[in-house]
Amino acid sequence: MKKFTDIDVIPVVRETLSPKEFIDLVAASPDLIQRTAIKLPVLGAAGFGQISVEYTRPRYKSLARFKPVAR
Numbered sequence: 118m119k120k121f122t123d124i125d126v127i128p129v130v131r132e133t134l135s136p137k138e139f140i141d142l143v144a145a146s147p148d149l150i151q152r153t154a155i156k157l158p159v160l161g162a163a164g165f166g167q168i169s170v171e172y173t174r175p176r177y178k179s180l181a182r183f184k185p186v187a188r
Contacts, residue, residue, distance in 0.1 A: 128175035
């Protein structure tokens with residue numbers, strides 16, 4: 118008998134990506150991108166800024182597993 122596992126997902130229509138994640142998205146599926154906006158880096162902070170992406174249709178991402186808090 119097969120045992121099924123539930124996966125909780127949430128639809129994502131808009132998210133902020135790192136430059137590497139954005140380049141990977143453009144290479145893999147450029148048709149998913151409807152609109153982008155560049156968030157410039159802050160002087161003195163680490164990193165190269167971020168890219169805000171709005172998708173043409175929702176992408177479904179799994180929710181993080183519940184981690185109980187130690188008491």
